[in-house]
Amino acid sequence: FPVGMAMASLFESGDCACWKRAADAYQQVLELVAGQKKKGKDTLLELDKWYQQSLPTAIGSRKRPHITHAELAKLMKWKLTRGKFRPRLEALVQQNPQQLVESVSAQAIEALPDLAEAVKTLGVLKGVGPATASAVLCAAAPHQVPFMADECVSSVPGSSGQIQYTLQGYLSYAREIQKKAKLLNNTHKKTSL
Numbered sequence: 001f002p003v004g005m006a007m008a009s010l011f012e013s014g015d016c017a018c019w020k021r022a023a024d025a026y027q028q029v030l031e032l033v034a035g036q037k038k039k040g041k042d043t044l045l046e047l048d049k050w051y052q053q054s055l056p057t058a059i060g061s062r063k064r065p066h067i068t069h070a071e072l073a074k075l076m077k078w079k080l081t082r083g084k085f086r087p088r089l090e091a092l093v094q095q096n097p098q099q100l101v102e103s104v105s106a107q108a109i110e111a112l113p114d115l116a117e118a119v120k121t122l123g124v125l126k127g128v129g130p131a132t133a134s135a136v137l138c139a140a141a142p143h144q145v146p147f148m149a150d151e152c153v154s155s156v157p158g159s160s161g162q163i164q165y166t167l168q169g170y171l172s173y174a175r176e177i178q179k180k181a182k183l184l185n186n187t188h189k190k191t192s193l
Helices: 002-012 016-024 026-035 041-061 069-082 087-094 098-111 115-122 130-140 167-192
Strands: none
Touching: 002 016, 016 026, 016 167, 026 041, 041 069, 041 130, 069 087, 069 098, 069 130, 098 115, 098 130, 115 130, 115 167, 130 167
């Protein structure tokens, strides 16, 4: 799986310029991935733009930041369109009452920076495991919470290639991502002086 190998090489790098080039290539890579979809190329691009730009603004604009039922359903569609398709998850998410989605997501966002508590809180919603919880929390606090994307998880050194969709699996991945972000930020500060 070439993307995974490239991601693993990137993760080993401490070169900020390499990471910036990778981040700058995101849209191009997304368009390539979308082009390989049998259907839904435009859907993936539209959903990703919504997830990256509109959803964080919507969550942050609320007096008590939260995600709505419609946003959770759309987030699930985005997640499944970009990754492995699991149709049962969409049906499960639809079963959650609007009020429950709003109150639980607000509690989870308020629990940050305690990732374990925030992910556990969202886990009471049907169809929401650690990966989906990370997507919700990342939209609410993108500089604090890494999204549990399969290709990213498999690139972290020490991952066996077998992704653990558990709280502990997510927390282990998040620690490695946060450690790398801190290292890159420190390196960037030193080279910018």
